[in-house]
Amino acid sequence: MLDIKLIRSNPDLVREAMRRRGETVPLDELxxxxxxxxxxxxxxxxxxxxxxxxxxxxxxxxxxGEDAGHLIQEMRAVGDRIQALDDEVREVDRRLNELLLAIPxxxxxxxxxxxxxxxxVEVRRWGEPRRFGxxxxxxxxxAARLGILDFERAAKVxxxxxxxxxGAGARLERALINFMIDVHTQxxxxxxxxxxxxxxxxxxxxxxxxxxxAEDMFRCEGTDLYLIPTAEVPVTNxxxxxxxxxxxxxxxxxxxxxxxxxxxxxxxxxxxxxxxQHQFNKVELVKFVRxxxxxxxLERLVADAEDILKRLGLPYRxxxxxxxxxxxxxxxxxxxxxxxxxxxxxxxxSSCSNFEDFQARRANIRFRPARKAKPEFVHTxxxxxxxxxxxxxAILENYQNEDGSVTVPExxxxxxxxxxxxxxxR
RNA sequence: GGAAGGGUAGCCAAGCGGCCGACGGCAGCGGUCUUGAAAACCGCCGAGGGCGCAAGCUCUCCGUGGGUUCGAAUCCCACCCCUUCCGCCA
Numbered sequence: 001m002l003d004i005k006l007i008r009s010n011p012d013l014v015r016e017a018m019r020r021r022g023e024t025v026p027l028d029e030l031x032x033x034x035x036x037x038x039x040x041x042x043x044x045x046x047x048x049x050x051x052x053x054x055x056x057x058x059x060x061x062x063x064x065g066e067d068a069g070h071l072i073q074e075m076r077a078v079g080d081r082i083q084a085l086d087d088e089v090r091e092v093d094r095r096l097n098e099l100l101l102a103i104p105x106x107x108x109x110x111x112x113x114x115x116x117x118x119x120x121v122e123v124r125r126w127g128e129p130r131r132f133g134x135x136x137x138x139x140x141x142x143a144a145r146l147g148i149l150d151f152e153r154a155a156k157v158x159x160x161x162x163x164x165x166x167g168a169g170a171r172l173e174r175a176l177i178n179f180m181i182d183v184h185t186q187x188x189x190x191x192x193x194x195x196x197x198x199x200x201x202x203x204x205x206x207x208x209x210x211x212x213x214a215e216d217m218f219r220c221e222g223t224d225l226y227l228i229p230t231a232e233v234p235v236t237n238x239x240x241x242x243x244x245x246x247x248x249x250x251x252x253x254x255x256x257x258x259x260x261x262x263x264x265x266x267x268x269x270x271x272x273x274x275x276x277q278h279q280f281n282k283v284e285l286v287k288f289v290r291x292x293x294x295x296x297x298l299e300r301l302v303a304d305a306e307d308i309l310k311r312l313g314l315p316y317r318x319x320x321x322x323x324x325x326x327x328x329x330x331x332x333x334x335x336x337x338x339x340x341x342x343x344x345x346x347x348x349x350s351s352c353s354n355f356e357d358f359q360a361r362r363a364n365i366r367f368r369p370a371r372k373a374k375p376e377f378v379h380t381x382x383x384x385x386x387x388x389x390x391x392x393x394a395i396l397e398n399y400q401n402e403d404g405s406v407t408v409p410e411x412x413x414x415x416x417x418x419x420x421x422x423x424x425x426r
Numbered sequence: 427g428g429a430a431g432g433g434u435a436g437c438c439a440a441g442c443g444g445c446c447g448a449c450g451g452c453a454g455c456g457g458u459c460u461u462g463a464a465a466a467c468c469g470c471c472g473a474g475g476g477c478g479c480a481a482g483c484u485c486u487c488c489g490u491g492g493g494u495u496c497g498a499a500u501c502c503c504a505c506c507c508c509u510u511c512c513g514c515c516a
Contacts, residue, residue: 046484375473
């Protein structure tokens with residue numbers, strides 16, 4: 001959420017930011033509502049001040065045994081007028097809030113202008129895509145031969161876009177989760193969180209999934225609960241409505257969770273394999289930081305995600321999102337992408353964003369910069385460290401051998417009981 | 427799911443419809459005392475909004491939302507959450 005005061009005092013800045021995003025927002029309606037609100041408030045408050053003084057007078061008169069009938073009579077009318085004004089303020093507030101919640105964040109000045117994802121900018125590459133001496137197979141074929149992923153039976157249980165992991169496949173997924181969490185907790189300084197996988201509407205609004213992206217989520221019928229699309233939601237909302245001490249910051253959390261996405265509007269895209277599922281595992285990194293440090297923290301967050309790819313020996317590149325593709329809540333975003341032989345290109349495997357105070361304002365997460373100082377909004381950041389299903393797919397493809405086996409990356413072997421290769425079943 | 431009790435400021439906690447945005451205590455901050463510390467004592471110490479260059483003025487907030495009333499932390503209704511007991515249950 002943007003600060004209404006910023007919009008009020010600097011509408012052109014906001015207008016320009018929205019233009020760069022390729023968005024149109026009803027700024028004029030918003031400004032008119034804001035003005036109307038303040039006029040109503042001013043009138044209501046004058047009347048309330050009068051009523052408060054009259055109430056004291058009534059109390060004084062009653063104690064003195066005097067008659068206050070005329071005052072009470074007069075205040076009855078004032079009360080009605082206050083009621084009417086408050087009702088209108090409520091309605092204006094509701095509409096104002098509705099508009100405010102639908103306005104995306106302002107891109108940071110370092111974000112390149114662009115009109116579509118085609119204008120995203122590659123910022124660096126690591127590793128060399130392997131030259132295969134044979135025709136490499138897509139991961140779903142590799143997995144089928146190994147008997148470690150079963151999409152047909154998953155469809156029987158839950159439908160399309162679900163997977164069943166089996167045997168070494170299930171173990172590999174679990175190994176990846178443990179490996180990632182261990183690296184982030186033991187070497188990058190994050191604290192492990194295991195959050196609820198369902199979150200309520202207030203939490204979803206806090207991080208920006210609601211109200212705009214309701215159709216992307218699964219909702220539990222008859223309840224206020226949604227299956228989380230990412231651990232970002234429960235973990236960021238851990239500190240909703242809190243005022244943190246300055247010396248608690250920065251807070252670094254790492255959380256494993258299953259993630260659930262309706263993938264409405266993705267019909268026909270990535271229909272095979274693990275790339276686009278209704279349910280997938282992810283290890284998520286979340287930071288709460290002081291505003292003046294958030295851009296340094298973003299660079300370190302990306303580096304922490306990249307470190308996993310390096311340790312797994314997976315070639316990748318990092319792409320910076322342009323203004324058109326930066327995401328609703330983010331001010332700046334990098335997407336690490338892993339090399340996927342079957343796609344013949346790099347595929348998103350993480351997404352690291354600085355939200356500045358956009359989520360903090362929505363979720364009311366503040367800190368006190370110094371003793372006695374007024375609370376300020378923190379900056380929140382998050383990034384995948386990494387999407388586990390896609391990482392498993394990348395390993396199957398990049399580490400496949402001609403005989404159908406898959407070499408286990410060295411870093412994972414301690415998590416696989418020392419297993420060096422996953423061999424086809426006999 | 428049933429019954430009972432409870433949600434008041436960072437924490438604990440008091441609060442006959444009007445001197446209550448809220449007694450008191452703890453924690454924190456500043457000071458007196460002390461060689462230093464502790465203790466004792468004194469003072470400060472919630473958040474948000476509106477108007478204002480500012481000093482300041484003012485409004486709102488006692489789980490949430492409604493209602494009654496000239497006036498609600500206090501009375502009424504609904505909902506949420508917590509605790510205990512019972513039932514069920516991985």
